[in-house]
Amino acid sequence: MQATYRGDELNRVERVTHNRSGLWIAIAITVLGLLVFTGVFNFLIPDFGANLDGLALILLGLIFSLVPAALWLAFFYQFDRLEPEPKQMVFNVFVLGALIAGALHAPLVDGLFGFRDWQYNSWWAHLLGGILIVGIIEQTLVYLAVRFSVFSHPEFDERVDGVIYAIAAGLGMATVYNFQYVVASGGVDLDIGSIRMVVNALAYASFSGVLGYFIGQMRFEKVPIYYMPMGLLIAATFNGLFFFLLERTFSGGLNYNPWSDLIFAAAIAIIVLALVFWLIERANEETLRVARQPLRSEPGFDAIGTPGLAPAPAESTPPTVAVYPEETPPAAPSDAAQTGPSAHEENA
Numbered sequence: 001m002q003a004t005y006r007g008d009e010l011n012r013v014e015r016v017t018h019n020r021s022g023l024w025i026a027i028a029i030t031v032l033g034l035l036v037f038t039g040v041f042n043f044l045i046p047d048f049g050a051n052l053d054g055l056a057l058i059l060l061g062l063i064f065s066l067v068p069a070a071l072w073l074a075f076f077y078q079f080d081r082l083e084p085e086p087k088q089m090v091f092n093v094f095v096l097g098a099l100i101a102g103a104l105h106a107p108l109v110d111g112l113f114g115f116r117d118w119q120y121n122s123w124w125a126h127l128l129g130g131i132l133i134v135g136i137i138e139q140t141l142v143y144l145a146v147r148f149s150v151f152s153h154p155e156f157d158e159r160v161d162g163v164i165y166a167i168a169a170g171l172g173m174a175t176v177y178n179f180q181y182v183v184a185s186g187g188v189d190l191d192i193g194s195i196r197m198v199v200n201a202l203a204y205a206s207f208s209g210v211l212g213y214f215i216g217q218m219r220f221e222k223v224p225i226y227y228m229p230m231g232l233l234i235a236a237t238f239n240g241l242f243f244f245l246l247e248r249t250f251s252g253g254l255n256y257n258p259w260s261d262l263i264f265a266a267a268i269a270i271i272v273l274a275l276v277f278w279l280i281e282r283a284n285e286e287t288l289r290v291a292r293q294p295l296r297s298e299p300g301f302d303a304i305g306t307p308g309l310a311p312a313p314a315e316s317t318p319p320t321v322a323v324y325p326e327e328t329p330p331a332a333p334s335d336a337a338q339t340g341p342s343a344h345e346e347n348a
Contacts, residue, residue, distance in 0.1 A: 029074075030071055030072065030074070033071045034068065034071060034198050034201075034202075037067055037068070037071070037194055037198065038195050038198055038262065041190045041191045041193075041194045042191040042194070046191050048190055052187070053187070054186075054187070057186070057187030057188075058182055058183060058187045060187070060190070061182035061187050061190070061193060062179055062182055062183075064193065064197065065175055065178035065179055065182060065197055066175060067197070068171075068174070068197050068198050068200070068201030068202075069094070069171040069172070069174065069175050069201060071201075072167065072171050072201055072205050073090065073094070073168065085155060085161060085164055085165070086155055089153070089155060089165075090164065090165065090168050091168075092149065092150075093145055093146060093149055093150060093165045093168040093169050093172070094168040094169065094171055094172040094175075095172060096145045096149055096169065096172065097141070097142060097145040097168065097169030097170065097171070097172030098172035098173065098175055098176045099172075100145050100169075100173075101141055101172065101173040101176045101177070102176045104137075104141060105137065105138065105141065105173075105176075108137050109133065109134055109137055113133050115129050115133050115134060123248065126244055126247075126248070127240065127241070127244045129240075130239075130240030130241070130243055130244045131236055131239070131240030131241065131244075132240075134239070134240060134243075135235070135236030135237065135238075135239035135240035136232065136233070136236045138173065138204075138236070138239055139207065139208070139211050139232050139235045139236045139239060140232065141169075141173065142166055142169045142170050142208045142211055142235075143166075143211060143215065143228075143232060145169035145172070146165045146166050146212070146215055149165075150165050151215070151219060156219060158216070159213075159216035159217060159219070159220055159284070160216060160280055160284065161216060161219075162212040162213060162214070162215035162216025162217070162218075162219060163209050163212035163213055163216060163276065163280060164212070165215075166208045166209060166211050166212025166215055167205045167208050167212060169208060170204040170205050170207065170208025170209070170211075171201060171204065171205055171208075173204050173208075174200040174201050174203070174204035174205070177200055177204075178196070178197045178200055181193075181196060191258075192258045195258040195259065195261065195262045196258065196261075198262065198265075199246075199261055199262060199265040202265050202266065202268075202269040203239070203242055203243070203268075203269065204239075206238070206268075206269045206272040206273055206276065207238045207239045207272065208235070209272075209273070210231070210234060210235045210238060210272065210275065210276055210279075211232060211234075211235035213231070213276065213279040213280070214227065214228055214230075214231025214232070214234075214235075215228075215231075217231075238272060242265075242268055245264070245268075246261060246264060246265065249264065
């Protein structure tokens, strides 16, 4: 990225890249909110909605499916508060991610590849299929939702925006899966169902965030042709490995060990989020470096890239003039030389 930042623009970049206090506050608020969300419906009001059935229970489950996504979006708005993305654009990517997942996921995974038919034939089929089929398809859908909506928009003006928009698309995908889970179950118990919804939100937001880092780099850097496929494969590996371990480690999977699933999902999400935030920090440092670099070579800017006085020209030293002694004219001939030989010379 060869953008040139001057004065206030450079100060803005420095504020965004160096002010980290809001990030950790937002993390704490989000984690606390997710824990409160699951705790309320498992301990305080475990019988909430018990008198509902049929369509009313399904509608209630669909409403609660939106809560984890809302918390995650609020989290990244807090992180990006100095340069907030337009809410309408983030919401549009969220909706687009949901629509693409709802339209293409099942036809590709179950229809084209028939993954559910041979998923449990062996552990390696489960693992490789989860990475190379399910993971690749899901992360490709996230990529498409970002690439063909906001990627070229002027508001996509920092690398971290790739993370924000990719997470919005991933949350749209997670919300659709939660919807499908609620509808297929004819409504769910909100205690177990709330855990399932949080697990999906943790997983897809985190792995989409990894992909978003690569999208942001591709937006502003000249990267090799293999860079984006490599990022897609890394995110797909996290995706497939997570759900493989989730099902293989705890017998019965999400439906039978909800609290074990939540603890495992939280641990994996913390590791992945730590990686994502480290990548964000690297990206911000790169943004600041690139923002400053062009200014160093421009006249009128000092060494750190801020406007300053052009250096005064060096005082010129007057040229040294060599002084040579004046030539002495040859001496006049003596009288003796003018009168000829002496008398002694004549007698000789």
